[in-house]
Amino acid sequence: MKVAGIGLLMITVVGACFSDIAVTSKARKSLQVTVYRDFGVVQDVRKVSLLKGSNRIRFEEVATGIQESSAEISWSGPGKLTVLGQSYEFDLISPVKLMEKYIGKELEIIPSGTDDTVPKVAELISINGEQPVFRVGTKITFGQIGRILFPYLPDNLYTKPTLIWDVESQERQDVEVTTEYTTEGIEWKALYSLDLNIKDSSAVLSGAILFDNHSGVFCKDAMITFVTGNVHRIKNEKCRTSGSEKIYGDFYFYTINRPVTISDNQKKQIEWVPETKIKFQPKIIVEFADSDQITSGECWNAAHIENNQSNALGLPFPGGVVRVSRKDSQGKNWYIGDDCMDDVKSNVSFDVKINTVTDITATRKKVIEQGKGNNYIIEVKNNKKKAFQVLVRDYACAGKRLTSNHNNYSEKNSYIEWSIRLEPDQSTKINYSLSK
Numbered sequence: 001m002k003v004a005g006i007g008l009l010m011i012t013v014v015g016a017c018f019s020d021i022a023v024t025s026k027a028r029k030s031l032q033v034t035v036y037r038d039f040g041v042v043q044d045v046r047k048v049s050l051l052k053g054s055n056r057i058r059f060e061e062v063a064t065g066i067q068e069s070s071a072e073i074s075w076s077g078p079g080k081l082t083v084l085g086q087s088y089e090f091d092l093i094s095p096v097k098l099m100e101k102y103i104g105k106e107l108e109i110i111p112s113g114t115d116d117t118v119p120k121v122a123e124l125i126s127i128n129g130e131q132p133v134f135r136v137g138t139k140i141t142f143g144q145i146g147r148i149l150f151p152y153l154p155d156n157l158y159t160k161p162t163l164i165w166d167v168e169s170q171e172r173q174d175v176e177v178t179t180e181y182t183t184e185g186i187e188w189k190a191l192y193s194l195d196l197n198i199k200d201s202s203a204v205l206s207g208a209i210l211f212d213n214h215s216g217v218f219c220k221d222a223m224i225t226f227v228t229g230n231v232h233r234i235k236n237e238k239c240r241t242s243g244s245e246k247i248y249g250d251f252y253f254y255t256i257n258r259p260v261t262i263s264d265n266q267k268k269q270i271e272w273v274p275e276t277k278i279k280f281q282p283k284i285i286v287e288f289a290d291s292d293q294i295t296s297g298e299c300w301n302a303a304h305i306e307n308n309q310s311n312a313l314g315l316p317f318p319g320g321v322v323r324v325s326r327k328d329s330q331g332k333n334w335y336i337g338d339d340c341m342d343d344v345k346s347n348v349s350f351d352v353k354i355n356t357v358t359d360i361t362a363t364r365k366k367v368i369e370q371g372k373g374n375n376y377i378i379e380v381k382n383n384k385k386k387a388f389q390v391l392v393r394d395y396a397c398a399g400k401r402l403t404s405n406h407n408n409y410s411e412k413n414s415y416i417e418w419s420i421r422l423e424p425d426q427s428t429k430i431n432y433s434l435s436k
Contacts, residue, residue, distance in 0.1 A: 017053075021056065022058045024061060025061045028044065029176060035225070042182075042183055044179050050169040050175060054167075058162050059162060063185065063216045065215050066181050066183045075176060075178065077173050078171075081168070087164045095130070104125070112145065119149060132144075189321075192208075196325065205273065208270060208272060209226055226318075273315075284389070285353075287395070288396065299360045304349060304351050322341050324338065336355060378429065390421075392418045403433045418430055
């Protein structure tokens with residue numbers, strides 16, 4: 001059975017006496033963590049021995065970044081179980097909070113600055129900031145007058161973030177309790193390595209995921225799944241209606257096929273794409289940003305990669321940083337730069353930028369012609385002594401209609417692309433017109 005999170009809702013049970021059961025991570029049977037780009041969903045399964053009647057399950061060592069209203073509980077066991085209430089305790093112990101619980105009570109204090117180790121008795125009457133105020137006999141003093149001895153830990157202070165479930169069990173039974181909740185403080189990013197061999201246009205591609213965990217959860221031997229795609233979340237728990245509908249991209253779920261341990265406050269890199277030998281096509285690409293101003297294009301050497309099974313790939317790749325190296329004539333790899341790769345769907349080719357090209361220049365300008373819309377001229381010049389095939393991409397065309405063009409072209413999702421041949425020491429002009 002499964003019960004959704006009920007936030008701060010509490011049900012008063014008159015006269016109920018709860019059996020207090022602390023359930024630590026030592027009782028854990030399994031841990032599944034699904035990591036999105038900037039948050040995570042934890043599914044924690046632990047074994048609990050319940051007594052007949054009312055039980056208070058203290059589910060300890062949950063995430064400090066938990067979204068408490070997201071917590072859900074489910075269980076499997078032989079007998080019936082009824083959930084009476086849920087709360088999240090984040091009032092964690094500290095020196096000040098501990099003293100606050102003892103205001104108005106007498107405490108034993110071992111005096112400081114003396115050889116006297118016999119505890120003295122003083123009444124804690126107030127706390128000013130972090131300084132305690134004591135009454136000793138008929139006199140008042142303040143500050144750290146010695147080492148305070150507290151007789152016990154108050155029931156309503158916790159050493160670790162804790163979810164509390166009040167449940168009613170019809171019999172004594174062992175159950176497996178699954179708690180699922182959303183937490184901030186855990187995220188991932190993709191890292192790739194591309195080693196190029198220019199001589200035969202081959203390359204070795206590998207990939208890893210860097211997890212950053214500062215959620216407060218020690219993920220020991222956890223099954224980890226990371227997810228790409230935009231998730232619609234209501235963080236402040238206030239729902240508002242809107243007249244527009246937002247379209248979210250595809251979701252891809254990638255599961256690491258082995259248990260993984262990630263400590264709290266740890267960054268851990270995990271391989272998920274093993275070294276794979278692939279082929280690439282060297283290309284020269286000129287790109288123009290979306291602007292009506294006179295702009296210079298950026299010219300790159302790039303590796304064009306077919307993402308399909310015939311090239312030993314065919315997977316959807318989450319966007320990330322690609323570290324590029326190049327093999328020299330002696331077979332040694334040299335780092336030559338990084339590129340930022342967008343999400344790539346399966347069976348869709350992609351380009352990895354290698355380095356800038358300075359001997360090929362390009363400019364774009366807007367030409368005002370009466371009654372003829374927005375007209376543009378791109379001029380690409382080859383300053384080398386060798387002919388090249390060049391791809392020219394203009395992002396100003398995104399969402400606009402191409403009404404005229406004097407060159408062969410292809411339209412993509414976010415840009416228009418021309419494939420032109422540049423002869424040595426010559427330039428080529430592309431003329432086109434756009435309208436909304």
